[in-house]
Amino acid sequence: MAQILLGKAVADARSEDLIGRVEVLKEKGIDPKLVIVRVGEKPEDLSYERGALNRARRIGVETDVRVFQENVSTGEVLDAIAAINEDPKIHGCLVFRPLPKTVDERVICESLAPEKDVDGIGSASMAHVFMNQGSGFAPCTAEAVLAMLKHYKIPMSGSRVTVIGRSLVIGKPVSMMLLNENATVTICHTRTRDLAAAAREADIIVACAGKAGMVGKDFVREDQTVIDVGINVNDEGKLVGDVDFDSVEPIVANITPTPRGVGSVTTTMLMQHVVEAAEMI
Amino acid sequence: MAQILLGKAVADARSEDLIGRVEVLKEKGIDPKLVIVRVGEKPEDLSYERGALNRARRIGVETDVRVFQENVSTGEVLDAIAAINEDPKIHGCLVFRPLPKTVDERVICESLAPEKDVDGIGSASMAHVFMNQGSGFAPCTAEAVLAMLKHYKIPMSGSRVTVIGRSLVIGKPVSMMLLNENATVTICHTRTRDLAAAAREADIIVACAGKAGMVGKDFVREDQTVIDVGINVNDEGKLVGDVDFDSVEPIVANITPTPRGVGSVTTTMLMQHVVEAAEMI
Numbered sequence: 037m038a039q040i041l042l043g044k045a046v047a048d049a050r051s052e053d054l055i056g057r058v059e060v061l062k063e064k065g066i067d068p069k070l071v072i073v074r075v076g077e078k079p080e081d082l083s084y085e086r087g088a089l090n091r092a093r094r095i096g097v098e099t100d101v102r103v104f105q106e107n108v109s110t111g112e113v114l115d116a117i118a119a120i121n122e123d124p125k126i127h128g129c130l131v132f133r134p135l136p137k138t139v140d141e142r143v144i145c146e147s148l149a150p151e152k153d154v155d156g157i158g159s160a161s162m163a164h165v166f167m168n169q170g171s172g173f174a175p176c177t178a179e180a181v182l183a184m185l186k187h188y189k190i191p192m193s194g195s196r197v198t199v200i201g202r203s204l205v206i207g208k209p210v211s212m213m214l215l216n217e218n219a220t221v222t223i224c225h226t227r228t229r230d231l232a233a234a235a236r237e238a239d240i241i242v243a244c245a246g247k248a249g250m251v252g253k254d255f256v257r258e259d260q261t262v263i264d265v266g267i268n269v270n271d272e273g274k275l276v277g278d279v280d281f282d283s284v285e286p287i288v289a290n291i292t293p294t295p296r297g298v299g300s301v302t303t304t305m306l307m308q309h310v311v312e313a314a315e316m317i
Numbered sequence: 318m319a320q321i322l323l324g325k326a327v328a329d330a331r332s333e334d335l336i337g338r339v340e341v342l343k344e345k346g347i348d349p350k351l352v353i354v355r356v357g358e359k360p361e362d363l364s365y366e367r368g369a370l371n372r373a374r375r376i377g378v379e380t381d382v383r384v385f386q387e388n389v390s391t392g393e394v395l396d397a398i399a400a401i402n403e404d405p406k407i408h409g410c411l412v413f414r415p416l417p418k419t420v421d422e423r424v425i426c427e428s429l430a431p432e433k434d435v436d437g438i439g440s441a442s443m444a445h446v447f448m449n450q451g452s453g454f455a456p457c458t459a460e461a462v463l464a465m466l467k468h469y470k471i472p473m474s475g476s477r478v479t480v481i482g483r484s485l486v487i488g489k490p491v492s493m494m495l496l497n498e499n500a501t502v503t504i505c506h507t508r509t510r511d512l513a514a515a516a517r518e519a520d521i522i523v524a525c526a527g528k529a530g531m532v533g534k535d536f537v538r539e540d541q542t543v544i545d546v547g548i549n550v551n552d553e554g555k556l557v558g559d560v561d562f563d564s565v566e567p568i569v570a571n572i573t574p575t576p577r578g579v580g581s582v583t584t585t586m587l588m589q590h591v592v593e594a595a596e597m598i
Binding site for chain 1: 423440441443444445446447448450451474475477483485489492493496499501502503504505506508509510515518
C-alpha cells in the first residue's frame with residue numbers, strides 16, 4: 037500500500053502563501069492579473085480554464101479570457117499578444133495549445149514577452165530552464181512535479197529519476213529542473229529499449245508520455261515514488277494517467293493518483309508565476 | 318583491445334566536404350570569415366587558437382583575432398562584439414572563455430548575434446539545442462562528440478548513453494543532442510550515487526566531468542564505447558582525459574584517446590559552423 041500523494045494538499049499550502057503575497061501587492065496598488073488566450077472551445081481547455089479561474093479567484097488574482105474562433109489567423113492572435121505585452125496591468129499570459137493549424141504556434145510563443153510568459157512557452161523561458169540562469173518561468177506542469185516532490189519531502193538530490201517522455205511541455209523541462217536539484221536523470225522515450233528496466237532502476241519515476249496506463253507493474257519495485265503526469269481519456273471515457281494505478285499502487289512507496297494528483301497543482305503554479313511576475317515590477 | 322577512435326579521420330573527412338563548400342561560396346563572392354576574441358594569453362587558449370587558425374587556413378576560412386589585455390572592461394569587449402555583429406564580412410565569432418572577472422561573461426555571451434554564435438554560447442543557441450527547433454549552433458565540443466559517433470557508425474538511436482558532467486559547455490548540450498538522436502540519456506554529475514554503476518549500464522559513456530582519469534576500469538564493461546571529452550593536465554604536466562585510458566582500453570569495444578580524440582574534431586566543427594553561417598546569407 038503506497039502513500040497517495042494528493043495534489044490538493046500541495047495546492048492548498050502554496051495558495052495560502054500566495055494569498056498573503058497578493059495582499060502585500062494590493063497594498064502597493066498592484067493587482068496581479070492573468071490573461072488567458074483560448075482558440076475554440078476544446079473541452080480540455082475549458083476544463084483547465086475553469087480550474088484556473090477558480091484558483092485565481094481564491095488567491096485574488098484578476099483574470100481575463102480572450103477567446104478566438106477556430107479559423108483565427110496568426111496575425112489576429114499576434115495582435116492580441118502585442119496588446120497583452122504592452123498592457124502594464126497584465127502580468128502573465130497563458131495561451132492554450134495546441135493552436136489550430138491556421139495559426140503559426142511557434143511565432144505566437146515567441147511573441148509573448150518573456151516576463152509575462154508564465155507557462156514557459158517561449159524560447160527565452162526554455163533557455164532559462166535549460167541553463168538554470170537568468171530569469172524566466174518554467175512550464176507549470178513541470179513546476180508542479182517539483183512542487184509535489186518538495187511538499188511530500190521526497191529527496192531529489194542524489195536520487196535516480198527516470199523521466200518517461202521528452203516533450204518540450206514536460207519531459208525535457210522537468211528533466212532539467214530535476215537535474216538542477218541534483219538528481220541523476222534518465223530521459224526515456226518511444227525509442228528506449230527495455231523501458232521497464234530503465235524505470236525499475238529509478239528512485240522516482242516521472243511518467244509523462246501521454247499514453248494511458250503504460251507504466252505497469254513490471255516498471256516498478258518497492259520503495260519507489262511514481263509521479264503520474266499523464267492525463268488521458270480511456271476507452272470508457274474515464275480520465276486516466278500514464279500509470280496503471282491499480283497494479284502499481286500496491287507495489288511502490290508513493291504514488292500520485294489521476295485525477296487529484298499533479299494536475300491539481302498546475303493552476304496553483306500558474307498563479308504563483310503571475311504573482312512572481314507582479315512582484316518583479 | 319578496443320578500436321581507437323581517432324579524431325583526425327573525422328576532422329579530415331569533414332574538412333574535405335568543407336573545402337568544397339567554401340569553393341562554392343567563394344564563387345558567389347562570399348569569403349567565410351571567423352573572428353576570434355581572446356582576452357589575455359592563456360596557454361590553452363593559444364593552443365586552441367593555433368589549431369583553429371591552421372584548420373581555417375586548410376579549409377579556406379578567413380580569420381582575424383581580436384586580443385584584449387587581462388584588465389579589459391565589459392564595455393570594451395561589448396564594443397568589439399557589436400562591431401562583429403554589424404560587419405557583414407564576418408560570419409562567425411568565437412569568444413574564449415572563461416573571461417576574466419573584470420568582464421561580465423553572460424552579458425558578452427548574450428550580446429553576440431545568434432546567427433554568428435558559432436560556438437553556441439548565447440541563450441538563443443542554447444534554446445535551439447534544448448528545443449531542437451529553429452536555427453542556431455550547438456557548442457563545437459558537443460557537436461564533435463556526435464561527429465565522432467556518426468563517423469565511426471556507433472549507433473545512437475535506442476542506445477543507452479551515460480553522460481558524466483552537466484556543464485552548459487558540454488554535458489547539458491550533448492545530452493540534448495543525443496536525446497534528439499533517439500538515445501536514452503542518463504545525465505550524471507558530482508552528486509550521482511554509484512557513478513560507476515550508472516556508467517556500466519550504458520552502451521556509450523561520454524566523459525565530460527573535467528576530472529583527470531576519473532573513469533576507471535570499474536566504470537566499464539565489454540562492448541561499450543567510451544568518448545572522452547576531458548582535457549586535463551596531470552601531475553606530470555601531461556595532457557590526459559577524464560578516462561584512465563590504460564586501464565579502460567583493454568576492456569571496452571571503442572575508445573577515444575586524449576589527445577588525438579574528440580579535441581581534434583572541435584576546430585573542424587567550428588569551421589563547419591562558420592561555413593554554414595556563410596551559406597545562410
